[in-house]
Amino acid sequence: MGYQVIARKWRPQSFGEVVGQQHVTQTLENAIRGGRVAHAYIFSGVRGVGKTTTARILAKALNCVKGPTPEPCNACDSCREIAAGTSFDVIEIDAASNRGIDQIRELREMVRYAPAASRHKVVILDEAHQLTDEASNALLKTLEEPPEKVIFVMATTQPDDLVETIRSRSQHFHFRSLTFAEIVRALEDIAKKEALEIDSGALAVISRAAEGSLRDALSLLEQAIAYCGTKIHDKEVRELLGVVPEEALDELMGAIAARSSERALGLVHRLISDGRNLQHFCREAIRHVRNLMVASVCSAESELIAAPPDERPRLAKQAAQFGEEDLTRFFQILLSTDDDLRRRPDPRLHLELGLLKMVNAARLAPLEELLAELRGPEASGGTSRAPVARVTTASAAAPSPEEPAPPPAPTRRPAAMAPPSVMASAAAEISGLAAAQVDAIKAAIQSRFRFLSSLIEPVTRWEVEGGEMRLYFPMESRALADMLQGRDTMEQLRAITSQVMGQPLRVCVKLESGRTSRGVEPTLSELRSQFEQDPIVREMLRRFGGTISDVKRRPDKD
Numbered sequence: 001m002g003y004q005v006i007a008r009k010w011r012p013q014s015f016g017e018v019v020g021q022q023h024v025t026q027t028l029e030n031a032i033r034g035g036r037v038a039h040a041y042i043f044s045g046v047r048g049v050g051k052t053t054t055a056r057i058l059a060k061a062l063n064c065v066k067g068p069t070p071e072p073c074n075a076c077d078s079c080r081e082i083a084a085g086t087s088f089d090v091i092e093i094d095a096a097s098n099r100g101i102d103q104i105r106e107l108r109e110m111v112r113y114a115p116a117a118s119r120h121k122v123v124i125l126d127e128a129h130q131l132t133d134e135a136s137n138a139l140l141k142t143l144e145e146p147p148e149k150v151i152f153v154m155a156t157t158q159p160d161d162l163v164e165t166i167r168s169r170s171q172h173f174h175f176r177s178l179t180f181a182e183i184v185r186a187l188e189d190i191a192k193k194e195a196l197e198i199d200s201g202a203l204a205v206i207s208r209a210a211e212g213s214l215r216d217a218l219s220l221l222e223q224a225i226a227y228c229g230t231k232i233h234d235k236e237v238r239e240l241l242g243v244v245p246e247e248a249l250d251e252l253m254g255a256i257a258a259r260s261s262e263r264a265l266g267l268v269h270r271l272i273s274d275g276r277n278l279q280h281f282c283r284e285a286i287r288h289v290r291n292l293m294v295a296s297v298c299s300a301e302s303e304l305i306a307a308p309p310d311e312r313p314r315l316a317k318q319a320a321q322f323g324e325e326d327l328t329r330f331f332q333i334l335l336s337t338d339d340d341l342r343r344r345p346d347p348r349l350h351l352e353l354g355l356l357k358m359v360n361a362a363r364l365a366p367l368e369e370l371l372a373e374l375r376g377p378e379a380s381g382g383t384s385r386a387p388v389a390r391v392t393t394a395s396a397a398a399p400s401p402e403e404p405a406p407p408p409a410p411t412r413r414p415a416a417m418a419p420p421s422v423m424a425s426a427a428a429e430i431s432g433l434a435a436a437q438v439d440a441i442k443a444a445i446q447s448r449f450r451f452l453s454s455l456i457e458p459v460t461r462w463e464v465e466g467g468e469m470r471l472y473f474p475m476e477s478r479a480l481a482d483m484l485q486g487r488d489t490m491e492q493l494r495a496i497t498s499q500v501m502g503q504p505l506r507v508c509v510k511l512e513s514g515r516t517s518r519g520v521e522p523t524l525s526e527l528r529s530q531f532e533q534d535p536i537v538r539e540m541l542r543r544f545g546g547t548i549s550d551v552k553r554r555p556d557k558d
Helices: 022-033 051-063 077-084 101-111 133-144 164-168 180-193 200-210 214-228 234-241 246-258 261-273 278-298 309-319 324-343 347-363 367-375 420-424 435-448 450-456 475-484 487-501 524-533 535-544
Strands: 040-045 090-094 121-126 150-156 171-175 461-465 468-473 506-511
Touching: 022 051, 022 171, 040 051, 040 164, 051 077, 051 090, 051 121, 051 150, 090 101, 101 121, 101 133, 133 164, 180 200, 180 214, 200 214, 200 234, 200 309, 214 234, 246 261, 246 278, 246 309, 246 347, 261 278, 261 347, 278 309, 278 324, 278 347, 324 347, 435 450, 435 461, 435 487, 450 475, 450 487, 468 475, 468 487, 475 487, 475 506, 487 506, 524 535
Parallel strands: 040 150, 040 171, 090 121, 121 150, 468 506
Antiparallel strands: 461 468
């Protein structure tokens, strides 16, 4: 027999050898033991995870001379013929190239006859989603009234493309993508059988490049053997696959930690000089930052990290240089950069821009932190810089419920954006709710969501009517009222108010009429003057160099 590639040579020959699909193999074994084998199965999942292999093992289990048995002997004529693909009673059809109604009619004619030398005929339709509508309808008739002793197995990467009537007449098993650790263990086992010497770094590179497919990993290992021989090293595998060295990723994180734009731009220049693919580098950087984020959140020993054990101390050291919010921001920047590299010309420009954003990301003040700072030390529970959630977009995210609550303020302080005349009468204008209920709601919000607590401070009136909680803001606090109406903040507020009040409530944000104490609606010039004198607006203009170009009146929101 001629040379066999590793993927075929070490193809699983029993259910126990199938990697990472125990939920499928265990079910099939139990069905065989109990004599409850279905007449049609759908095996779905990404490429190279064992769909067709499991279908062949099922055929052997049903037709083994010792069977039906969940453990075929792999020695009898039936097992050997099925393994070699020469059995008359196991029909494998590539539905991608035999997708028409004529081929399915021929198949229907073939399955009418009894098995030639086995107990069951097994029909394996690979890429079954490629069948035409006419062919699917022709197959459906056979599945509705299946011939005795015929089993259909439809393997597909896109199960949703199968017609609903076929899916409803079949048992569906989804084959999951393999984890990094599962692929590494499988490669280590095969490397021992093949007497290969392979670095742990090389195993990691191959396993990551396989992206959950064991067959892809074995094909890459075959390629590495052809390039390196029986001694396979990390550096050579990276050269073969075009994967950037870990030193380049370390240099990237070092440049970010040092806030050195020069080092970041120099790294891009070296990558281009070395002939590296910039998009491949960006994707490796995404993978690296993801590992750092997992190390920061779950520790460097977590199984979620796609890295060998000897790389984990280095990951832990790098992760300690950044906060979780920083790593999340880097992750988002790299994802956006990868999209730019794929869709737009001049990849160097977009990669440089993405790296510069990461270098300067730490200098961007989060919106919540800025608001807390502008409101003064009292807003932060007595400190000038209270720990708050960081955000990377214009919409503010609420802090984690696990975040420790700030010390309660000794007195009810006025909101920064509400005039003293409004806040002086705020306590008297709490209508429909007892002051104790309002205080209980505010205390619950302050203990869990600091940012949300700062948004509701200008509220001058709380009302409950017909299952609806109404919060009234003064016109001067329209900006905070608008921020409060985000989906996340409204859901947080609804949950807390419903819990405190003991009944499900909707939350509605309303603005006061906007009239002054004279009972006359303020003019545009008066509104502009109010904005110009507002301390937060003035500080925002100073920090960001903006100007108030115009003031327009908007109708109140219902």
